[in-house]
Amino acid sequence: MAATQVIRSEWTKIRSVASTVWTLSLAVIVTIALGMLISALSKNEFDNMSARDQLSFDPTFISFAGMSLGQLAMIVFGVLVVSNEYSTGMIRTSLAAVPQRGTFLFSKIAVATGLALAVGMATSFVTFFLGQAMLGEHRAQLGDPGVLRAVIGGGLYMTLIAMFSMGVAAMLRSPMLSLGILMPFFFLVSNILGNVSATEKIGRYLPDQAGSKIMQVVTPVDDSTPYGPWGGLGIMALWVVAALAGGYVLLKRRDA
Template sequence: MAAVPQVLRSEWTKIRSVRSTVWTLGIALVVTVALGALICLLASNDFGTMSPRDRLAFDPTNVSFAGMGLGQLAMIVFGVLVVSNEYGTGMIRTSLAAVPQRGVFLFCKIAVAALLALAVSFVTAFLTFFIGQAMLGEHAAALGDPGVLRAVVGGGLYMTLIAVFSMGVATMLRSPMLSLGILMPFFFLISNILGNVSATKKVGWYLPDQAGQKVMQVVPPAGSDVPYGPWGGFAIMLAWTAAVLFCGYVLLKKRDA
């Protein structure tokens, strides 16, 4: 049986030796921080023209995470590439021959990539918050305000789970093009449509991205009737991620490389 520490080192070597996976993490950080800072600056300039209702619902913490949408795109690509690169090059056969215990192989791959994504996501979340609040000036929130630290930590966890969810999908589908072809429309088109159409709005509440983003909110949106709180939404996203990983594991066990 392959020793777990050795497999972990092997997976770390694979990830850092492929430039595309490292670059996607860097892009996620830069895009999220830069776009968040820009949106915060624009929000600060427009604050005086807001209606009293909009001012009451203004969430400076969540505004700083406005760039998270594009940042999660890079995290999706990272998650897909971590898994599917080996299928594309045929290295998966060598990897499974070296580590025939497929559960150990998958666990180590997900663990190493998830820890790397977690580290980058937390740096991104805190940088995004502090730079965004600096752009907001007098309208900014402080890290010690109620709910703010939870939202910032939640932002890091959300980005991490997006990457892990994508790893699970890529494990099931094996193809990078097919994985991205499903994940991109799902997160950036289907989820938005379901969440903004009154007939399907309640379905949208329980999709992984919409539920997970709840953890980054400090001030609930005006008129929101979502039946769960920040950590409830995060739990829904966690359940989705666990289910996808389990399906990926089952398929990996049953089929040939």
């Protein structure tokens, strides 16, 4: 089967699954709503902040505060896109129709990535504008130095989270196992490692910690991170490449 036909078939599969719509919708709603709420609270708290906190106040980054929860929905999307066929047993039919396993996997990932990128970018821009509206006089403008990079970076970050989850799901095949590892990893383990002084230097190289640097415009006073915004996104991209490569190798080597 030609690659274009496989891509068309994967697009039909993805859009016909209800979970695709609700997970992406949840990612959008949670990211925007929480971003607006935290932006509004930050505006009210600004005058009570210390001079040091006011100096490192980053209105752009604050509007992306909902991303930490919104990314969980993107993780679910990435996992379900790849592992749904394993849990339903449809994988055997799919691989019989497309024996070239690399073509099959990367067509699925290409379609899902395109969808995640479109949703991620739209979410990032809407989150930014609504968040800034909540911040009032403390808001940033899209034309300010570093702001457009941060907003585009927010969309790329959400996309890379989904892609990383696809790679992990391709390796593990089970939706429950994949989510059972990814959810605690991003929601708990990464935050703990990144915020405890003994493990902070390890935590900053984890995909979400490194990738979220792209959304920062104002560098905190006590920040000693040895890489910049694009460097952080580059580290996250390496994690994604490793996960996808692992998924591809295992798909090639084992039975459906």
